[in-house]
Amino acid sequence: MKRLGVLANCRKPEAAAALKRLTGYADKLGLELLVCDETARALPGSHKVAPGKLAGRIDALLALGGDGTLLHGARLLAGSEVPVLGVNLGQLGFLTSVREDDLERALQSLIQDRYTTSVRAVAECRLIRRKKVLGRYRALNDIVIGWGASSRLMTLNLLIDGEQVASYHCDGLIVATPTGSTAHALSAGGPILHPDCPCFVVCAICPHTLSNRPLVLSDQKQVTVEVTRTASHLLLSVDGQEEPSVELGDRVEIRRSPHSVRLVLLPEYSYFSVLRQKLNWRGSSV
Numbered sequence: 001m002k003r004l005g006v007l008a009n010c011r012k013p014e015a016a017a018a019l020k021r022l023t024g025y026a027d028k029l030g031l032e033l034l035v036c037d038e039t040a041r042a043l044p045g046s047h048k049v050a051p052g053k054l055a056g057r058i059d060a061l062l063a064l065g066g067d068g069t070l071l072h073g074a075r076l077l078a079g080s081e082v083p084v085l086g087v088n089l090g091q092l093g094f095l096t097s098v099r100e101d102d103l104e105r106a107l108q109s110l111i112q113d114r115y116t117t118s119v120r121a122v123a124e125c126r127l128i129r130r131k132k133v134l135g136r137y138r139a140l141n142d143i144v145i146g147w148g149a150s151s152r153l154m155t156l157n158l159l160i161d162g163e164q165v166a167s168y169h170c171d172g173l174i175v176a177t178p179t180g181s182t183a184h185a186l187s188a189g190g191p192i193l194h195p196d197c198p199c200f201v202v203c204a205i206c207p208h209t210l211s212n213r214p215l216v217l218s219d220q221k222q223v224t225v226e227v228t229r230t231a232s233h234l235l236l237s238v239d240g241q242e243e244p245s246v247e248l249g250d251r252v253e254i255r256r257s258p259h260s261v262r263l264v265l266l267p268e269y270s271y272f273s274v275l276r277q278k279l280n281w282r283g284s285s286v
Contacts, residue, residue: 001110003032005058005082006046007073008039009065014089018064018100019043025104029111034058036076055080060110060264064100067093067183070263071239074122074140079259083117085110086263092277094182097269109266116269117262118195120179121219124257127236127243129250137238140261141180143254144237145225145246146172146205153208155229160221167228168212172205175223175254180239182278190214195271200254219256226251 006022008015019042026033026045033046036054040046049057055077061084063073070086070093077084086096087103098106109115125143127134137143145156156173158165176185178193181201186192190203191214200223202215217223226249227234233245236252246252275281 001059001113002030003034003058004107004110005034005036005054005061005073006039006043007035007037007061007063007065007069007076008042009069009089010038010042012065012089014100015064016042018087018089018103021103022062022064025107029107031107031111051076052078055082058082060085062087063096065089065096067095068240070095071140074261075138075239075241077261079122079138079257081260081262083262083264092274094274094278095179095263097263097265097274102266106264106266110264114267116265116267118265120195120261120263121177121198122257122260123175123177123200123219123254125175125238125252125254127246127250127252129247135244137236137243138257138259139180139238140177141183141239142174142176142185142237143252144172144174144184144205145227145234145252146170147235147237153229154227154231154234156204157226157228158202159224159226160217162222162224165215168204168207169209170204170207170212172234173225174201174203174205175225176201176203177219182275185214188214191216192275200256221255223254224251225254 035046036051040048063070064087087098088096123139178197181193185203188203236243
């Protein structure tokens with residue numbers, strides 16, 4: 001590890017001090033820092049490259065902020081196998097596994113190859129209107145259809161490998177990867193999927209039926225969502241980023257991407273420890 005890409009959420013109050021420390025650590029460890037956005041203004045001595053060329057110039061990507069910053073970094077890598085290390089500037093995140101005060105030790109672990117990587121599945125989707133593909137998107141967390149301008153119910157038709165499964169009268173539908181199962185899908189009543197599970201979870205948002213349950217299925221399946229009733233345009237959200245609106249008659253086709261995201265984990269990292277902390281699992285008292 002000699003060249004690190006750096007992506008920071010410079011709106012966080014802790015960012016400026018963290019980037020200043022990063023500059024000192026990089027000088028001491030002989031690391032070259034590359035940036036492709038506004039992070040450059042807060043990181044003197046870094047080299048700025050075009051966003052599309054960043055993945056080909058770095059050995060690893062350092063994402064300083066929260067889980068949203070890491071998701072942004074995954075989008076920048078665009079399918080590259082470059083590993084990503086998330087450093088949390090604030091409360092511990094599900095994806096940003098390193099605390100700010102462990103930054104120097106994390107960099108030393110990278111240089112000395114004392115780390116592992118967790119390979120995370122990515123979902124890709126196509127928005128189709130009248131047989132024309134309007135866009136292609138990739139999600140590490142989830143793909144959400146819903147939240148239109150009207151408060152009226154929508155009807156979304158779900159098909160798996162072309163077979164009819166259900167029609168949901170609801171406020172929206174979430175298709176999440178195992179990584180995204182602890183994000184919006186969890187708040188919609190979905191299960192927690194371990195990152196190694198080769199599956200998707202489908203959750204309806206506020207379904208108007210008591211019989212609805214989240215659906216877990218193999219990620220080798222193609223998930224298709226058809227908009228069969230809506231009073232307005234709907235939003236297509238990919239990892240929290242709003243994409244072009246979805247209209248009546250549109251189809252969203254989702255399948256596992258052939259590309260993955262590699263998250264850097266330090267030796268003491270424990271997925272279940274993160275769950276306990278984030279979800280406040282304390283167990284019963286005796």
